[in-house]
Amino acid sequence: MTDIESIYKKLNHVISKEDFLQRIQDKVENMGGLCDEPMAAMLVANELGFSDVGRDSVKIENITAESGPVNFVARVVSVFDIKEFTRNDGTIGRVGNLITGDETGKIRVTLWDNMADLIKAEKVKVGQTLQISGFAKQGYSGVEVNVGNNGVLTESEEEIEVAASSQKIKDVKDGMGDLNLTGKVLEISEVRTFQKKDGNSGRVGNLLLGDATGTLRVTLWDEKSDFLGQIEYGDTVELINAYARENAFTQKVELQIGNRSIIRRTEKEVDYEEEFTSIADIKADMNNINVSGRVLDIAEIRTFEKKDGSAGRVGNLLIGDSTGKIRLTLWDEKTDFLDEVDFDETIEVLHAYSRENTFSQQIELNLGSKGIIQKTEKKVEYMEKFTDISDIIPGENYSVQGKVFEIGELREFEREDGTASMVSNLELKDETGSIRLTLWGEQAYVIEDLDIDSEIQIIDAYAKYGLNEEIELSVGNRSRVIIL
Known part of the structure; x- marks a missing residue:
């Protein structure tokens, strides 16, 4: 560290030593402990126009693990809480971290003991510009600068612009920290409570974000989870100082948002388009399916008792596109949508999953709490495919x-x-043959509106063997009868 006498030798022709020493003391007092006398002497010299005294200042992009002692000016981007630890000799140490940046990049600054206490005393704040002298080394997540009791951390009046670096989802890897990312909200989970190891209650929730390079799940902890109630599907959000960890259960990398991170809505543009699947390409046991279709049928909502004794609701839609049709089952609060939609309207279904119906052996879509269903202005073509009676098999x-x-x-x-x-029953014929129809429940009353030679369409009837081992069509509550 350059001593006061060496600094004054470069200033003695412009200021008396008495005035110089007084200004040093004033600077130390005004900084409230953020700098010592040698650093205050360098700041006074800078104010007098002598910026070349003391150690040369470097830009963050030029700081490497081999730089050793460095001096630089940067703006505080993030401030992390300090932690206490026990040294090998039994004494208690303290450590805290800052993320600082200039126009060339960002770097972590690790403060030890008395320097770390400045964080606890709230003398180091986000947005503050600091002159920092410390020792550069390779840290856990990259190059960092360590500032101990012999280092310097003092406020500077220099204007610093921080480089706006941002990652894409495809570039996020396990163990990465200090991540900035912007993405479109694709899914919002409910907030769950849990008990921490110390016995206190914690909260956690998730977002699914997407950008032009992929999708990524984001986990928000404790008070950060309140943000989930402030956003909607399709909003764009910005993450600052998140960190990446691999989920031990799914083996997929996720971003974590803790009390050191920032998440907020933004008006930034994000290029992301949901990938949609054609109905004909949907197979059993697929997840995260997006599909657009026209509403062909709307079933009534039914209530049932869940295993835990609570009441549940379930309802169905039949939707179709140019490749086929599929039944969609909606659970609980998602069934509210059935009162909002009408026949022949076009809808989008996002993040559904497929299962084979054990009774009908047909593939169906299911929409749970994480799924989204909404009307859309998309044009979806659908033409019902009718089968000749002679081609029907059970x-x-x-x-x-x-x-x-x-x-x-x-x-x-x-x-x-x-x-x-x-x-009730009726017999139907086309140019290829005839078949018996059995109509169940409410469908049975259709015969009261029919006459011989009435032309009708039967949508989604199930073929099976009936009396005398003859094939018949069963028309139940999932079928439609249209009188032409």
Whole structure:
């Protein structure tokens, strides 16, 4: 460290030594302990126009692990809480960290003992410009500068612009820290509570973000999880000083947002387009499926009792695109959408999952709490595919059209659970053949509106063997009957 006498030798022709020493003391007092007398002497020299005294200042981009002692001016980007630790000799040490930056980059500054106490005393704050003298070395997450009791950390009046560096999702790797990233909100989870090791209650929630390079899950802890209630799907958010960790369960890298990080909405533009799957390409046990389709059928909402005794709700939509159609099951609060949508409207379904229905053996989509369903202005073409009666085989769902040539009676019967229901039959024919239709429940009443030679369409009836081992179509609550 340059001593006071050496500095004054360069200034003795412009200021008396008495005035110089007085200005040093005034500077120390005004800084409130943020600098010692040698550093105050260099600051006084700078104010008098002598910026070449003391150690040369370097830019952050030029600081390497081999730089050793360095002196630089930077703006504080983040301030982390200090931690206490026990040294090998049994004494208690203190350490704290800053992220600082200039126009060439950013670097971590590690403060030890008395210097770390400046964080606790709130004498180091985000946005403050500091002159820093310390020792550069390789740290856990890159090059860092260590400032001990013999180092310098003092406020500077120099204007510093911090380089705006930002990562893309594809570049995020496990163990990376001090990450800045901007992404579009694709999914918002509920906030969950848990018990910490110290017995206190904690909170955690998740976001799924996307940019032009991919998607990434973000975990928000404690008070940061309040942010989840302030945003919606499609918003753009900015993350500052996040860190990446691999999820031990999924083995996927996620970003973590703790009390040292910042997350906020932004008006920045992010290039991200959801990838949509054609209905014909949906297979069983797929996850995170996005699909657009036209509404072909809307089922009533049913209530049921969950395993925990609480009430649940379930409802269905049938949607179609140019490649086919599929039934979509909505659970709990998602069923509210069924009251908002109408036949032939176009919708988007995001982050659904597919399962095979054990009864019908048909692939269906399910939308849980993490999924999104919304109306869209997209143009989706759909044309119902009708099967010739002669091509129907058991075990599949079919749509057929033809003329009624025989109408049975409407009959009441008792279900296995003791409740009453209705059933009726009719015979349908097209140019290729004829088939028997059995209509169940509310569908059974359709025969009251039919005459011989009425033309009808049956949408999504299930083919099976009936009486005398003849193939018939079963028309239930998931089928539609359209009178032409």
